[in-house]
Amino acid sequence: MAGPRGEYRKSAERRAQILEAASTVFARTGYSASSVNEIARVVGISQTGVLHHFAGGKPALLQAVLEQRDARAEDRLSGRHGREFLAGLVAISRAQADQRGLVQLYRLLAAEATDPAHPAHEYFSTRFRRIADAVTQAYREVADAGGLRPGLDPRTAALRTLAMTEGLELLWLQGFEVDMAGDIADFLDAHLTDPLARG
Amino acid sequence: MAGPRGEYRKSAERRAQILEAASTVFARTGYSASSVNEIARVVGISQTGVLHHFAGGKPALLQAVLEQRDARAEDRLSGRHGREFLAGLVAISRAQADQRGLVQLYRLLAAEATDPAHPAHEYFSTRFRRIADAVTQAYREVADAGGLRPGLDPRTAALRTLAMTEGLELLWLQGFEVDMAGDIADFLDAHLTDPLARG
Incomplete structure (x- = not known):
């Protein structure tokens, strides 16, 4: 027994x-x-x-499914710093392409949850800030290693990267011919003195 | 009488x-x-x-309010070509900043409407394609006048611009410290041989 x-x-x-x-x-x-x-x-x-x-x-x-999705994404980033972290964002985007239904669900909930009265508002808002802070930190590490193009601010770069990621996901859901992972890699490269390795 | x-x-x-x-x-x-x-x-x-x-x-x-919002945005772009059209996108972003509730409503409906069964699916999908085509056309005009940076494809540039616009709107709704109009102007400038005039 x-x-x-x-x-x-x-x-x-x-x-x-x-x-x-x-x-x-x-x-x-x-x-x-x-x-x-x-x-x-x-x-x-x-x-x-x-x-x-x-x-x-x-x-x-639903809550558990979303938390699991987050946990898997965070696994891909854990222990990574600077350029390695940014490369992890590209890997996450690549994995998204197989999860259309889940991405759509996520997007719908995130939109509903911009209303502060929505039960998931706090969850999405916290999650978004955590990601923004982690990406900012990665850009800062890149900058400290001399790998950020001159004149760029890590926080601004991070928020624009996040905006680009979210926007590409939205266009992809709308059925546009975007290559999310490739576009994000190009976008990141535009901030870096040396391009990321392509996986 | x-x-x-x-x-x-x-x-x-x-x-x-x-x-x-x-x-x-x-x-x-x-x-x-x-x-x-x-x-x-x-x-x-x-x-x-x-x-x-x-x-x-x-x-x-609701349908009428959305159509009116679209019509106003299209007024800002009508008769504009190439760089002038792109500058119009910045002006539209600037106007958004005063319409938080409406932008939020719009975003929620657009997310719901990614489901092909949603009554507004056709409306949003058509609208998105029309904007993408118009922005592509503007970049093509810029390219023909020699104003697009070498190596850039007008369609790819247009879809990335649209993604950036949508993503920044989303971050702004989430309460992030983004300057939508300024960030979009910077993003457009990164594609152009000469920067746009700042309004």
Whole structure:
């Protein structure tokens, strides 16, 4: 029989399966048209089974899916500094191209959440500031190593980089022929004395 | 007594008043929390009076407000070519800074409308393509006059400019310290052999 540790592991695995299913269903169907029932069906368990792990229902599943997406993006950046960090932004953009439904969902929620009364306002606002600060820090490190083009301010460069990333994502969702990762790499290069290596 | 022409003019004036009020109320309160009743009160007429001019109610008012905003932006660009057109984009950005509520509303609808099932999908998608084509054309004119930096492609430059504009708007709505008009002017200048005049 599984002891307490075995139970814990089994529960964590089930939780991960549910999140994976929720991510697939949200990305395919959109948030409003999705149901906990459909997510349960993908996992092959009952709706009650899903609610056992996510008592908050669909909003809680969404929150967890978004946090997981963030955590994966942050993994790509963790321990990286300066130019390596900036190159990580390009890698994240490249990975986005396979997650259209999720990117769309994210974008919709981010737009809704610009309203300070929206429940996810604080989450998005904090997340945005954290990213902006991390990118600023990376540009500062590049500047300290003499790799930033003269006359550029790290904070301004960071906010413009963030704006470019967000804007390209939006155009891509609209169906425009943009190469998000390539365009961002070009944009970063315009700030650097030496171009980034292309992956 | 007013003849048919007088009646027509009176009706057009009333319509314009209602649109002005709808724009103010939407921008202040957001779309979902606004009511036709509140808009009627601002104009000083009854709800029935508003519905006489906009039989489709709140969605019809929203559609008309957005079309009016577009028409005003297009007025700023009409008859302009090449560098003058690009300078017009900066002027539009400058005007945005006074219309926070409306910009927020617009952004939310544009995000919702990336879903092809959304009633405004066609409107936003067409509008976006029209702007992209117009900006591409302007860069082409600049290139033909020898004013585009070597190695730049007008279409790529146009899509990146659009991405930058959209992204800066998003950051501004999030409360970041961006100077939309100034940042866009700098971005345009990076594509041009001679900088634009600053207004």
